[in-house]
Amino acid sequence: MTETVEPFVAPVPMEADPGEYFPGDRGVLDPEVRRVLVRLLQRRFLLESRNRDDWRVLLENQSVIESRLHDLFVDLVVDAGRGVAYKQQIRSDELEVPILLRDEAYTRAETLVLVYLRTVYQRESTAGEASARVDIEEVEQTVLSYFAEVDGDQARRQKAVRAALARLRQEGIVEEESEGRYRISSLVEIVLGAEQLRELSDWLRERAGRSDAPGVDPDPAPDPEPADSIDREEQAL
Numbered sequence: 001m002t003e004t005v006e007p008f009v010a011p012v013p014m015e016a017d018p019g020e021y022f023p024g025d026r027g028v029l030d031p032e033v034r035r036v037l038v039r040l041l042q043r044r045f046l047l048e049s050r051n052r053d054d055w056r057v058l059l060e061n062q063s064v065i066e067s068r069l070h071d072l073f074v075d076l077v078v079d080a081g082r083g084v085a086y087k088q089q090i091r092s093d094e095l096e097v098p099i100l101l102r103d104e105a106y107t108r109a110e111t112l113v114l115v116y117l118r119t120v121y122q123r124e125s126t127a128g129e130a131s132a133r134v135d136i137e138e139v140e141q142t143v144l145s146y147f148a149e150v151d152g153d154q155a156r157r158q159k160a161v162r163a164a165l166a167r168l169r170q171e172g173i174v175e176e177e178s179e180g181r182y183r184i185s186s187l188v189e190i191v192l193g194a195e196q197l198r199e200l201s202d203w204l205r206e207r208a209g210r211s212d213a214p215g216v217d218p219d220p221a222p223d224p225e226p227a228d229s230i231d232r233e234e235q236a237l
Contacts, residue, residue, distance in 0.1 A: 029068075033061045037068055040076070040087055045187065047172050048083030058085055073097045082186045084172075109160040110167060112143045115200050117174065118192045121184045136165065136180040146204055 021031055029037070036057045040046055048055040058065065058078070066076045073090040089101040106114065116139060124132035140161050147157045165182070168174050173191060174182040192200075 029061075029064065032057050033065065036061070037065055040065070040069070040085065041074075044086060044171055046085040050172065055083065055085075072100055074100060079190070082190070084187060084190070086190070107160075107164065109143070109164040111200070112146055112204075113139060113161060113164040113168060114173075114188065114192050115197065115204065116142050117168070117184050118188045118197050119201065121186075121188050122194075122197070132184040133177070134174075134182050134184065136162070136182070139165065139182075 021027070027034060032053075036046070036054050039054060040058075046054060046058065059080075062076070062078060069076050069087065070090075075088045075090050076085065077088060078085045087101065089099060090097055117134065120134055121132045140158060143161050143164075144154070144157050165174065169176055169182070171187070173185050173187045175185060177183050
């Protein structure tokens with residue numbers, strides 16, 4: 001007896017295929033791994049303190065997530081000590097690399113606030129303190145002294161400083177412990193390195209026309225380059 005062969009492959013219902021999570025899905029990662037990958041592309045930082053489930057998934061699947069990012073010419077940096085992961089655009093002189101991520105500069109107010117926060121963090125760390133904290137009043141007092149007349153009246157400058165703190169809080173660089181009281185995260189060291197801090201501090205002292213400008217590191221910096229802002233880590237286009 002001749003066996004009848006069906007000319008077409010019988011369709012399999014989508015719900016019967018455990019490897020397909022939506023119609024036409026050709027991905028191979030589990031949904032939770034995909035979500036972490038997307039969040040790494042969406043956000044500047046992935047913080048252990050803010051989402052321990054995502055952090056666990058990241059560490060358990062770090063190699064495959066790195067592989068997916070490397071396919072896009074993007075590198076993954078995982079700082080387990082600080083509990084932070086972030087991405088960086090890969091650049092190469094030997095290989096043509098299309099740029100997926102773009103640099104987004106901090107505003108002038110955000111840069112000035114960052115310089116003060118980084119200086120306080122460095123000072124407290126050098127003194128052996130486990131954490132560094134600031135009040136919004138002291139941040140305003142220092143940062144407002146660097147604004148020029150063209151930056152508007154006092155109320156407008158104060159609004160700019162508070163908006164800068166709000167943005168840095170959103171990124172996890174500061175955490176508001178109580179109203180107007182902030183703890184400075186170690187992320188500030190990643191955002192603003194020691195060399196950048198020296199350069200910006202020297203430039204601020206020069207603008208202020210004095211060597212005892214409040215809230216900045218007094219150590220001189222070699223050949224500083226003036227700058228009104230620094231770049232954020234690259235953001236996805």
